[in-house]
Amino acid sequence: MAERVSVEQHQADVAALLAPLVDGARRRARSEEVALADALDRVLATDLLAPHAVPRFRNSQMDGYAVRACDVADAAPGAPVRLPVLGEVPAGPGAVGDLAPGAAARIMTGAPVPGGADAVVPVEDTATGTFVAASDAGGARGDDAAAHHVDVLAPRAVGDFVRESGSDVGAGDVVLGAGTVLAPHHLAAAAACGVARVRVLVRPRVAVLSTGAELVAPGEEPGPGQVFDANGPALAAAVRRAGGVVTTLARSGDDAGAFTRALAAATADADLVLTSGGVSQGAYEVVKDVLGGGAGGDPAAGVVFRAVAMQPGGPQGFGTVDGTPVLTFPGNPVSAQVSFVVFLRDVLEQAAGRPRERPVGRARVVDAGVSPAGRRQLLRGVRSPDGGVRLVGGPGSHLVASMARADVLVDVPADVTGWDAGTQMEVWEL
């Protein structure tokens, strides 16, 4: 076997292979429009400009009376200013006329302020104290049924309790910046300025292909020598969680023809094909057998297979088939999942426009341990309430059920052969 390459080298090679997927210009060029109802957690492809101002029209911030400020300048609790109430402005559709000088109009929160009016006197600053509901007064909507005059008890400056059109956002202004991961309050802002559909990044399309003559689907009855395919469901879920779409989720035995056909179907419709199995040193390694012929070390010309100095997940391949990037992960379920986290997750999240803030943190590892020289190890760990991390399940790459108890991968550098209990180490979130 050729010399092992470092984890860092393989990470860099995978990132270079997938750079076109991450490229900003290419991603923006492949955006799509979705309805607001489908836009939660999608990533805005371009700045969103407001088609309408918010507020669209000058409106009242309070239930009260629209007035001209100059008409109530002398108002005070001991010296109320009495104004005739010439009408009522509810919130709702319909044009609103002008307010005559020296008069007031009842107005509801959010209702358009009549032309000529330049302030709103809150109902609590008037003598009537509270409204009589129009229905109680026998009036119909829009009638001046509740009061024919109002006593204003306090002066108001021009603009008081009036929300000017565009005071939140102007028509044509940027409401949301490109790259925003759309949360509920972003959708509220888009809706408020009249946007019904938003342009978002397409999600990276990933085909997931499990290989191995021994595989059967979970739920089937296995015969002798058969094992359940854990990699298909797990890698598909990992792709989705990273912001990708799974285009194909298939299984192939170790027959070269069947694998070749499955791969052709996968490459036809995906930005990336992810295989598991068939890449180690055994006699029947279908992925390696079919793809290992012609790359000559050039991942643009085929798939390059190599051993990475890492446990689990050492046997790796990366390259191009029919113009589509392909990553080949090992078949052991723990190895495949660790491969995803270490080599692909960050890149896929970047391609989806959703890079995580801290893919790697540091934690105190409660257990002492040993590690083979020259191999970076990714051990399974579980966080304690005190923030420390205990190792779980042992190092075996077949311990897939035990891995379910883990919530982090503990990253043991290649040059570390042993560590004491309580050592600070890097951990990857699962």
Added chain:
Amino acid sequence: MAERVSVEQHQADVAALLAPLVDGARRRARSEEVALADALDRVLATDLLAPHAVPRFRNSQMDGYAVRACDVADAAPGAPVRLPVLGEVPAGPGAVGDLAPGAAARIMTGAPVPGGADAVVPVEDTATGTFVAASDAGGARGDDAAAHHVDVLAPRAVGDFVRESGSDVGAGDVVLGAGTVLAPHHLAAAAACGVARVRVLVRPRVAVLSTGAELVAPGEEPGPGQVFDANGPALAAAVRRAGGVVTTLARSGDDAGAFTRALAAATADADLVLTSGGVSQGAYEVVKDVLGGGAGGDPAAGVVFRAVAMQPGGPQGFGTVDGTPVLTFPGNPVSAQVSFVVFLRDVLEQAAGRPRERPVGRARVVDAGVSPAGRRQLLRGVRSPDGGVRLVGGPGSHLVASMARADVLVDVPADVTGWDAGTQMEVWEL
């Protein structure tokens, strides 16, 4: 208006109203089964027991030779033990026979260890060094084509490189505990032991109903006095993000009959109805007009309306309509969103089985500020790279576009009337 109730009181009352949704026994009783492909981020309703052991059968941890340990006890680099190779065991379907004493069988990683064999000698501890691929040697699968004998260079103890059946998990053992939020590595564990479908909690079913004669849908052309409905899209997204399902997303004007019909449709098919608008002090408050009659302070007998000592989001209602819990949020988009975060989000996440770890944290607020006495204020803030929080957009509850720039709500206690720049305050994540 009646006296204002505290935020804490209204939180407690809403939690009590929705306690049946959060009740563990009721949630488990309403579980559903979904395929693994649909199970990501769902919450396991019951402990998942392994239908099959993992590994299902004793298998090899390495590519190498299955032997009896006693036959290679004297092996050493200078004194190899030569064994006849009687066959080959690839990974894959098919029964495997017994290994004769004094012999070896080529074996691939994951392949069943033949009866009688009790150790695997890795290929690197044998004289052949590497396998000759069966295809290169002209042999067919299963042939003993590559070698007719093997020189073993090192002794092996019983059990070396043999994965025993059930060494990861035994049949009938608990693989995943009830309450697990299913991540990719959990799905891997379920699949590995043969599980194709999992029993998960049903998601809380929530109807979202926007009210107001002034509302039009985003994307429509608004007439005079009309505004876009921001609350429908935003509250629906907030429900989904908290783990709920939106059963109805509707708009109703302020006609009592239309609202009553929309509400009846909503209550028929939801665990909770969420209205926005129509609850403040104006003359046309359809939610309050229709529902405010008969509760007499008892939320089990109707909807209780109250003023909560909070800005924004003061006017609130909670109660029961046709046996279904109803919360009535105010119509200003900022108020509605703050109401969701402060009163409903935690409860809904608990009902969905996904309570967040830290709904509220503490942060240094960069700006000084003032606040009205007796009102808890929820201001919009944005985190700086240094961890501090700047206030954005002003306190107005109509500033929905400005709220898009925020990522936290800054929680100003009711008894605080002013604070200095740099004060530590509680913040809610948006």
